[in-house]
Amino acid sequence: MPARDPRIDAYIDRAQPFAQPILTHVRGLVHETCPDVEETIKWGMPTFVHAGGLLCGMAAFKQHASFGFWKHGLVMGEDGERNGMGSFGRLVSIEDLPPKRTLMALIRKAVRLNEHGVRTAAAPRRARPPLAVPADLQQALRAVPAAARTFEAFSPSHRREYVEWVLEAKRAETRQRRIAQAVAWMTEGKPRNWKYVKG
Known part of the structure; x- marks a missing residue:
């Protein structure tokens, strides 16, 4: 025993x-x-x-x-x-x-x-609702069609990463800088955290 x-x-x-x-x-x-x-x-x-x-x-x-x-x-x-x-x-x-x-x-x-090796079912993951794209980011994307196409082709999680990054900016200058950077990266087809993506 x-x-x-x-x-x-x-x-x-x-x-x-x-x-x-x-x-x-x-x-x-x-x-x-x-x-x-x-x-x-x-x-x-x-x-x-x-x-x-x-x-x-x-x-x-x-x-x-x-x-x-x-x-x-x-x-x-x-x-x-x-x-x-x-x-x-x-x-x-x-x-x-x-x-x-x-x-x-x-x-x-x-x-x-x-x-008998019976396992409990994992709790289903709840999808987060998509974030509304702020007007200033929408306007910047419309001005650069390649960036807009990339953004639309992204998965919801990749779109969310860019939207959250813009919304988290505390100052107007920071927000504008982030929008410009986001558009530049998306023009190249890059997700927000592209630096960390293993190639």
């Missing part, structure tokens, strides 16, 4: 008195359900690892404790919405947790997910 991490013993000893039995209970159930689980500290909190992946973790705060599964949505199901921290909300006593049999069944489910 893997040794228990003494840092977690110390963590439980430092926790508020109400939290100590909660953390001890949860830790015991995790070990009882998954005897070869490994203990560690991640993000300053006791964490349990199994089959090469994070399984679950627990934490103690001033007025509550928490326990949660790394793959919360997969373990708790579609209706397993997080209520506060962890998978079971704010815990102030052992009674706030599901019964032992239920909790062990959930831990077993998390164990199987790790053993």
